[in-house]
Amino acid sequence: MPKGSRRDFASYTAAAFTPSPPGRRQLANGKLAHLTQILVDTTLLGGGTVVLQDSYEPVATLRAIEEERITHLFLVEPQLFDLMDHTAVDDHDLASLQAVTHIGALAPPVLRERARARLGPVVMHTYGASEIGIVSALTPAEHDRPSRFRCAGRIVPGVDVRFRAVDGTLAPTAGHVEVRSPAMAQGYRHRPVEEAENFVDGWYRTGDLGEIDGDGMLRILGRAADIGEVGDVTLADLMDTLCRRPDVRYAVGVMDPERGVRIAAVEAWPGGAVDVDGCRTAVAAVLGADVAEHLQVLPVDEIPRTEQGKPNRPAIREAALATA
Incomplete structure (x- = not known):
């Protein structure tokens, strides 16, 4: 059962009003919910075009990219891998693509590498949640070395990230990830217990473990409940x-x-x-x-x-x- 993030107009505006070129052509193939809705609004507010499909299907997606000259595409992790592995990729002109954005903090680096090799230098990775919007982004140009395929990119302007150690104290560069953002929701609709647990003193507790790497990039190690401590096998x-x-x-x-x-x-x-x-x-x-x-x-x-x-x-x- 979805929690249902509760947000005011100001926080949604902060999420949707991000720079977007007027020539952007965004394909949205699914329900207008979660991040898809924000991307649609961002595109339209920037003067771009949105192409809608009722659901995701690899061949229909490839056809839409070619026929509608799609520049931006958003997919969750399994959809990206379905698309890159499909035999029909070679039968379609995908030259219009500028960014194929995927979410999924646990996406295996080798599959991200395969996606870039198959689809070209257009793969982009973002980390975020419906409660907080986009936290970090790894642009297509930043997918330029093997170590980058393990990270979630640079923290976006205006967003604050901090880490908390197992004992509850703040940690400098690694630990439980907490986020503060202008796009953050105020809580959950009719979920007071979960709201009190996750929204604390203006910060959102993501439930993830993470760290800042040597390049200043955010790396998400996984759910804290699945790992235990930083340094464990993820x-x-x-x-x-x-x-x-x-x-x-x-x-x-x-x-x-x-x-x-x-x-x-x-x-x-x-x-x-x-x-x-x-x-x-x-x-x-x-x-x-x-x-x-x-x-x-x-x-x-x-x-x-x-x-x-x-x-x-x-x-x-x-x-x-x-x-x-």
Whole structure:
């Protein structure tokens, strides 16, 4: 059940009134909710054009890019990877694209690398939430070295980010991520308990662990509940290790704290099969024997998704428990 962010006109205006060129042609293929609604309003307020589609489908998206000369496209993580892996990419003219923005802080770096190699130097990554708007952005030009594919980009002007250590004290460059932004919601509609937990003294507690890297970029390590402390093996590390295997098209990691295991839902390439033992061996070699020992590899025909197209981690956890 969505929480329903409650915001006033000023905070929504701060989110939507960002610079946008009049020649922008934004494709919105789904419900006008969450970040999609903000991108639509930003485009229109800047004098640009919005092309609407009822839902996301790879071939229809590619066709719209070519026919409507789309310059900007927003996709959640699995949709980006579906698009880049589709055989129809080579059959369409995508030269008009300037930015293909994706969200998903845990997106494996190797898949971001593949997306850039497949779609060109147009891949852009943003970190944010419906409660706080955009926090950081990694522009297409900043995807210029391997280390950048692991980060969420530079914190956008006007947004403040701070970190809190496990003991509750403020930390200088790493810890639990808290955000303050002009675009931040005032709370949740009819959710006073969650509001009191997450909106504290003008700051929003994201529930993520993060750090500032040597280039001043924000790196999101994952959900604090899934990791524990900065420095631990992250689900992004697990997913990246598995996605570098030739038999794995896509992998999504999930924690099962009750059983004390990490779950990796792995999707094979069409017509192929995932080597479960090979996956475990790869994890042991890269992340350590202890990680491999407490890992459940779950082969799936397709990664389960939510209504918004994101990986459905509760469904993965349930499927893993049923086959454990």
